[in-house]
Amino acid sequence: MWIDRLVRLVYPHRCLTCGKVVRGRAAFCVDCAPTAPILNDSIRLCKKCSRPTSEGHFLCRDCLVHPRYFVGCFAAALYKGRLRRAMIRFKFRNQPYLYHGFSHLILMRLAERGILPRFDFVIPAPLSKNRLAERGYNQAELLAGPVARGLKVPLVTDVIYKIKETPPQSSLPYHKRLKNLKNAFRVPDKSRVQGKTILLIDDVFTSGATANEISKTLLSAGAKEVYVAVATITQIDTPSP
Numbered sequence: 280m281w282i283d284r285l286v287r288l289v290y291p292h293r294c295l296t297c298g299k300v301v302r303g304r305a306a307f308c309v310d311c312a313p314t315a316p317i318l319n320d321s322i323r324l325c326k327k328c329s330r331p332t333s334e335g336h337f338l339c340r341d342c343l344v345h346p347r348y349f350v351g352c353f354a355a356a357l358y359k360g361r362l363r364r365a366m367i368r369f370k371f372r373n374q375p376y377l378y379h380g381f382s383h384l385i386l387m388r389l390a391e392r393g394i395l396p397r398f399d400f401v402i403p404a405p406l407s408k409n410r411l412a413e414r415g416y417n418q419a420e421l422l423a424g425p426v427a428r429g430l431k432v433p434l435v436t437d438v439i440y441k442i443k444e445t446p447p448q449s450s451l452p453y454h455k456r457l458k459n460l461k462n463a464f465r466v467p468d469k470s471r472v473q474g475k476t477i478l479l480i481d482d483v484f485t486s487g488a489t490a491n492e493i494s495k496t497l498l499s500a501g502a503k504e505v506y507v508a509v510a511t512i513t514q515i516d517t518p519s520p
Contacts, residue, residue, distance in 0.1 A: 295380040296361035306380035316357035329354035348494035349505045354512035355384035378421035381510040386429045399475040400435040401427040407441040423480035460492040466500035473501035484512040
């Protein structure tokens, strides 16, 4: 992917929260790492979406109320504070190079889970043509490239498309996000996903509407299972940008 190679050449790896150059592929510098809102298995997390839950609860409120078509979601960090601001810059302020740190977070979260399903391929959440032209890059695709390489499975970007222009999820009240994406995605060639176990990559998990509708579309096309991995997840009722 040309944009992936370009940003690696032009921009060094920087801490997601303070901007200092960091060695290797770390998401945070040594000063910011201890206070970063990272999610891990030492915290009680929802068994479906990875959002922190109350003591004694296996599922968060959202996953209890809304059916989920994906098997599970691996969320790397909470969407809050300086990490939230970094995500806004990544998505909306033309700072695509921040994918370095966010993709590293996803890979670290997947590595922590130990034994993973054998994914047939990794896909990014697709953007509509208009949104892609407006932004200039698909942030989910930037994240998905390093994740696919880290897992040593193919990255596939052309099995599912967003065919319906919809208002941005962030512009809608929480309860309307599920309806906004109904029938918004399409798999042109169902034979490419039939019987496959797929890992879907996205940036922020809020209501789960995007991940859910994409998973539903893939399963309807014949996919065996869909898992999701995201860089950040909101706390319940926390607005995204």
